[in-house]
Amino acid sequence: MSATRRTDIVEAATERFGRDGYEETKWADIAADVGLGPTALYHYFESKQHCLYVILDQAIDDFRTRFATLTAQAPTALDGLLAVLHDCFELSEREVLRNRVLVAEQGLLSNRSTSPREEEARRAARDRTRDLEFAWASFLAKAMRESAVIETDPRLLARAVLGLYNSVWHWYRPNGLVGLDQVREFFIARALAMMGVSPDATARPRIAA
Amino acid sequence: MSATRRTDIVEAATERFGRDGYEETKWADIAADVGLGPTALYHYFESKQHCLYVILDQAIDDFRTRFATLTAQAPTALDGLLAVLHDCFELSEREVLRNRVLVAEQGLLSNRSTSPREEEARRAARDRTRDLEFAWASFLAKAMRESAVIETDPRLLARAVLGLYNSVWHWYRPNGLVGLDQVREFFIARALAMMGVSPDATARPRIAA
Numbered sequence A, B: 001m002s003a004t005r006r007t008d009i010v011e012a013a014t015e016r017f018g019r020d021g022y023e024e025t026k027w028a029d030i031a032a033d034v035g036l037g038p039t040a041l042y043h044y045f046e047s048k049q050h051c052l053y054v055i056l057d058q059a060i061d062d063f064r065t066r067f068a069t070l071t072a073q074a075p076t077a078l079d080g081l082l083a084v085l086h087d088c089f090e091l092s093e094r095e096v097l098r099n100r101v102l103v104a105e106q107g108l109l110s111n112r113s114t115s116p117r118e119e120e121a122r123r124a125a126r127d128r129t130r131d132l133e134f135a136w137a138s139f140l141a142k143a144m145r146e147s148a149v150i151e152t153d154p155r156l157l158a159r160a161v162l163g164l165y166n167s168v169w170h171w172y173r174p175n176g177l178v179g180l181d182q183v184r185e186f187f188i189a190r191a192l193a194m195m196g197v198s199p200d201a202t203a204r205p206r207i208a209a
Helices: A003-020 A027-034 A038-044 A048-073 A077-087 A093-110 A116-145 A154-171 A180-194 A199-203 B003-020 B027-034 B038-044 B048-073 B077-087 B093-110 B116-145 B154-171 B180-194 B199-203
Strands: none
Touching (some): A003 A027, A003 A038, A003 A093, A027 A038, A048 A093, A048 A116, A077 A116, A077 A180, A093 A116, A093 B093, A154 A180, A154 B154, A154 B180, B003 B048, B027 B038, B077 B116, B093 B116, B116 B154, B154 B180
């Protein structure tokens, strides 16, 4: 087993799933993309589904890590919020494709699998999704205590922000009519309004910590 | 062919897809639910996929009809907006299940089908989704002219409202920890804030037209 080879498979699969759709992609196509036979491929992933779960898990883990780093560094909750909202549009083309796979196929995370390897990967990705939601909710609860965002149920607000963000990847297409910069600007302004952050609060000059 | 029988199949399928998941459901289970053999079932729907497209189409058509009626009756855009936001939580248990199917499987609307009957149903549902988005965008453009909502790109704002609404059905479960009334109250308040509607504007007394 080679970690590089595993990464190659994940990247080829993300490309296929994001471009052609998960349902439409044949596992054999991915094997061909990376030049592996079915037996060799099986060492890395049991099935297309297994590979999908690993892609989802890595995507959510990346969000989670970036979120933790940015919020830990920020002097105030509002600074942290702004940093995270900007950061979640700093995406490579592959990450855009991965987001598209994530939102199109997240429903599959509820389907229990009969294969132990698949089921383990499914649970890992599902648990990590819950972790990310929990991290957002805890952070928003802190932001509420600092009066940076409106006082409401932090779990519901976390789901609303994540839901609004996820909805972008259902329709956004690279090289489409609406550019990523325009989407980012629109999304950040509307997400802040939804969270009850006044435009004045984000425009005030900030002193580096 | 009987219209009642067709409705029975659609209802049985919505129940199964919403409760057990689309992938997990076997077409034969639905046949058994309504007491039809595969040949008789085929008169109504070519496949599970065909039936799914019809369910999605009907769900979006319902939203579209209710949206058109409520916004046409309202004296102002703000009244129309409030009426629509309240209405979209007036749901039977079956409509909640249908929303869940809609958001879990909407990605399948992008996959072209090789069967003419399936493809026709897929296009109908996809076109109706676009119609609904367009109706929302036109309505929000009018609301912007009336200064009822913030001045921004109406197509992006339409997608944001629909995206926020759709995100609810990914996690909402009947008999779960969070009741539908609580979800409705939270969603309406946050959606209005996102659209730049001040709480004062919605609280002012209204004179019947």
